[in-house]
Amino acid sequence: MKLEKILDKLGALEKNSFIKIIDNIISQNPKNGKEIEKILSSSNKGLKSADNQNISKIFHLIASEFTDHLKCEFQEANSQLDILIDIIIRDGNCVMKQDWFSRLYETEIKKLKVKIKVLNTELENDKSELSESRKRDYKIYKNCLSTAYKNDIANNREAKITSDELSIILTLSKQLNLSQEDVKLINYSILPIKKIDILDVINDLKNLGVVFFSKKENTIYVADEMVKLLRAVRGKEIAEKFYRRTLKLLREPIVNQISKNYNIDRKLTNGEKIEEIIKEGISFTSLLSNDIYKEGSNLTEKKKTLNELCEKGLNIQNLKGSTLDDKITSLIEHFDHVEKDEKVGISLDGFDKMLTELNKDLPKLNKELKEQFELQDEYVLNANFLLDYNIKPRDILDLISKTDLSKFIKNNEIKQRGDDILNILDHYKDVENLYLENYENVGFRNLNLLKENGISIKESELGLKFEELTKVIFKGLGFDVDDKFKNQLNTQKDMMDILINLGNNEIIIIECKTIKEKGYNKFSAVSRQLKSYQNLALKNDLRIVKILLVAPDFSDDFIYDCEMDTEMNLSLLTATTLSKIFESFKASKFKEFPHVLFRDIVINEERILKALSK
Template sequence: MKLEKILDKLGSIEKNSFIKIIDNIIAKNPKNGKEIDKILSSSDKGLKSVDNQNISNIFALTESEFQEHIKCEFQEITSQLDILIDIIIRDGNCIMKQDWFSRLYESEIKHLKTRIKGLNADFDNDKSELSAERKRDYKIYKSCLHTAYHNDVENNREAKITSDELSIILTLSKQLGLSQEEVKLINYSILPIKKIDVQEVIKGLKNIGVIFFSNKENTIYVADEMVRMLRKIREKEVAEKFYRRTLKLLREPIINQIGRDHNIDRNLTYAQKIEKIIKEGVSFTSLLLEDIYKQGSTLTEKKKTLNELCEKGLNISNLKGSTLDDKISSLIEYFDNIERDEKVGISLDGFDKLLTELNESLPKLNKCIKDQFELQDEFVLKADFLLDYNIKPRDILDLIIKKDLTKFIKDNGIKQRGDDILNILEHYKDVENLYLENFENVAYRNLNLLKENGITVKESELGLKFEDLTKVIFKSLGFNVDDAFKNNLNTKKDMMDILLNLDNNEIIIVECKTSKERGYNKFSSVSRQLKSYQNLALKNNLRIVKILLVAPEFSDDFVTDCEMDTEMNLSLITASTLSNISEAFKTSKYNEFPHVLFRDIVINEERILKALSK
């Protein structure tokens, strides 16, 4: 869930710790201080009185300083922060009830203790599956950590690891190629590990600003933006779902090779080994630099393998970068952009339909998704629910084994030639709803974003498409979009876009304008056009209740000119406002939108949404 949406759900006391940290960062002149000051200049009372959207914007501007603040907390090595952060950054753990989080925490501590016993046994057992080389690496790291922790005791000081010692230890773990899970196991084989009261854990995480806790709902929230930041701190370059997507493209011998390097049981199934590699925290970069290639592969062969993996497996053509490191960075950036993108790839209705039919065809899938993402609800195959956890259609399909995918495709008459997952996504695209979700992009004539979101359209068609979509929205608001009446009125010279027939000779005229340029600023030409429509209606003894102009946005000059016009009852409405009103109307008590709410010069979205929610 996005930070702004979480902040909207919480009271001021529940946001307090987070706001206080950002306030402290601002007081120390952060690198983006000028941009932050511009946002704060509109508020006399500082950050606490800024709206949630701008708090989210300020957090983005202070990201590097916030990251350093959290890194400092890691110096308290006994805080278990690594254990706790590894729990809350897992896919599906961004929203948790307190008791569910408590269960996950207890389970993690118990699991760690069991594995530490196993690791210690491996140290003492000459016949363990650990290779001599790996055992040597573990012993080197463990000895250095032991010295760093216990040298204080010898000097009659409290046992702890200083920031200098910690940076050396981290460098050593990287040079030895240890996964984060291996580091964690060795750390807690030396440092005392004990279960902390869950209330104290939540309080600690809230105080350092990484979680929010709603007392009313007894629920922990971790913002999507915070999850990405915490992943960087834990050096997990991509989300688990993208790691899984990449690993599933590798043959089992390669997966076995990775497992052997990181002490993973090779008797597990292929799918279990993949999950284990992800949970072990094996670096995605080091995996693609070294681990996925045949022994003795040349640099040229490695580049070719990676290019094929991206082009044929991940459907990414022309991966940027000339060196292997550059290509891997480009792939990480690609996954990061997908995760940040709020678009689902198919329409929301299409996603719901996909989930419904998946549940019918594969009845065990609900439990599989629930377990995979550690979700608390019993039934989880709901589009709105999954999107709050940033789980999208592709993430669900990635978890389904080939045999089940084939069954689902046959059950639902989906195209069988080509890539199964892409065929499924195409089948459930639901073009009209996808266009409606991209209504603002159509208004702005943004062909690139439309293409990225799965819509292919000619630029010459965008004006008419915007008009058609606006009609669909007004119909959904309960209006009578009367094309027959409009066509009878229109002349060759005067052709209004949309006519809403309110009966009793009363109408609303709607004009639609698309624009690539920011700030629609052509009042003189559009006003002449609208006045001619007005005269046409008046000649036919019609009462014009309202004239609405729909455009992507309006310049200040345009709004001023509109305010000064005394001849038309004209209101301006942006595409995003109309779209948001349509969404709010779906859950309102009204069967028909009360058009009296269209009374501002520039339609006030917030006021209308409040009126619809009553």
């Protein structure tokens, strides 16, 4: 769930710890201080009075400073912060009831204690499956950690690991190529591990600023933006779902090779090994640099293998970069972009339809999803619910076996040639709704984003498509979009885009503009155009209730010129605001949108959404 959406759900008290940390960072002159100051000065209010959208923007601007704040907390070696963060950054754990989080925490502690016993036994057993070199690495790290922790006792001080000692030990773990799970097990075999009261755990995480807790709903929220930041702190470059997507493309001998390198039970099934590899916390960069190749592969062979994995398996053509490291960085950036993108690749209606039909053909899928993503609700095959957990259509299909995918494709008459997953996504695309979900991208003429979101369109067609989509939205708002009457009025010289007929000779005129850069700024040209439409309507004895100009964005100069205009009843409406009004209207009690709400110079989204929710 996005930060802004979570903040909208909470009261001031529940946001207080988070706001305090951001306020403290702002007071220390962060690198993006000028941009932050501009956001706060635009409303002439401090951070506590800023709206949730602006708080979200400011968090994005202080992300690196917030990361430093968290890294300081990690200096406390026995804080259990590694255990807790590893729980809350798992796919599906961004929204949890308190009792569910408590259960996950208790389970994690129990599993750790069992694994620690197994590891200690393996280290002492001459016949263990651990190689001698791996045993040596574990013992070196364990002995160094033990010395750092216990040397205080010899000096009659409380046993602890200082920040200097910790930084040396972390460097040692990297040089020994230990996974995060290895480090965690050895750490807690030396440092005492005990279960902390769950309310204290939640309170500590809340004061740290990484979670929000709603007492009213008894629910913990972790923002998508925070999950990404916490993953970076833990050295996890990509989400588990993308890690899984990559591992599932590897041949079983390679998966076995990785399992052997990281002491994973080779008796497990291939799918279970993949899950264990993910849980180990092995760096994705390390995996792609060393672990997925046949022994003895040279650099050229490694690059060829990685290119084939991306092109044939992940459908990423022409991976950027000349060196292996560059290519790995490009792949991580690709997954990062996919995760940030709020679009789902198919429409919401298409997503829901796909889930309904998957549930019909694969009745065990609901249970498998619950277990895979640790979801608490009984029925989880709902598009809006899954998107709140940042789980998208592709993430669902990645979990389904090839046999079940083939069965589903045949049962639903989906194209069978080519890539199964891409064929399924294409089948449920629902083009009109997909265009509506990309309304702002059409307005900004963003061909690259449209292509990535499954829309193929020529640049020359974008202006007309933006106008068509605006018509669809106003029809959806219950208005009479009267093309016949508009065509009667239009002349060769004056051709208005959209005319809404309110009856009794009253109309609303709508003009649509697309732009490539942010900030539409051609007021003089558009005002001449709109005044000519106004004159045309007045000549025909029509009363113009409102003129609306719809564009993706407006510059400050454009807004100022509009405010100074005394000849037209003109309001400016951004594509994003219109989309949100449309979504809110569909859930409201109104059958027709009350056009009197279009009364600002720049249409106030927040005020209209509140009015519709009453």
